[in-house]
Amino acid sequence: MVNIQDLFDDAKCYTTIRDMRWPDGVACPHCSSASVIKDGRDDTEPHRQRYQCRGCGRRFDDLTDTIFAGHHQPLRTWIACLYLMGLNLSGLQIAQELEVNKDDARAMIRQLREGIIARRPPVALEGEVECDEVYVVAGHKGHPEAVKKKAGPPAAGA
Structure with missing residues (x-):
């Protein structure tokens, strides 16, 4: 059996994140500040570059302030999860494919969805917008007779 995570290269995942984050x-x-110097590599993830800002003096790495930061799953697992989400697999199927706990898989899926939604640009309508008449029967699933029966006979003098 082929483990899907083995198809993702750690170095390529980090390069892709850098390219997308800082084009x-x-x-x-x-x-x-763009005045940044490289400051070694992460101890646990050797492809994860660390930096130091010359402007504010703070240190950060490739994943700082991203949805991937602060988690025990490696970046390639997150990328594989994103790929499997694109294939429309269920949370349980993703957990099985990634060989992770189903609760971890669900948490990862939730965070990835929230991250995607947060980056989506707001919809702006412009120009002329047309709307046709709409007939809505709430709660009766297309049975207008039920609405008439419930309303009862018209009141006298109305």
Whole structure:
């Protein structure tokens, strides 16, 4: 059996995150300064680059202030989860494919969905908007007779 996580390369995952996060070069997530120097690698994830900001002096890494930060699952697991979500697999199926606890898989899916929604640009309508008449029968699933019976006979003098 092939483990899907083995198909994802750690180095490529981190390179992709860097390219998507900082298309114009690394910038400090705390003060937005572009005056940043590399400051070694993470002890547990050797492809995770650390940086130090010359503007504010704070340290950060590739995942600081992202939905991937502060979790025990490696980045390739998160990327695999995102891929499997795109295939429309259930949370239980994703947990089985990633060989993680179902509660961990559900938490990862929730966080990824929230992150996607947070990055979605707001919808702005412009120009002329048209709307046709709408007939809504609430709670009677398309049975207008039930609405008439419930209302009873018209009141006298109305």
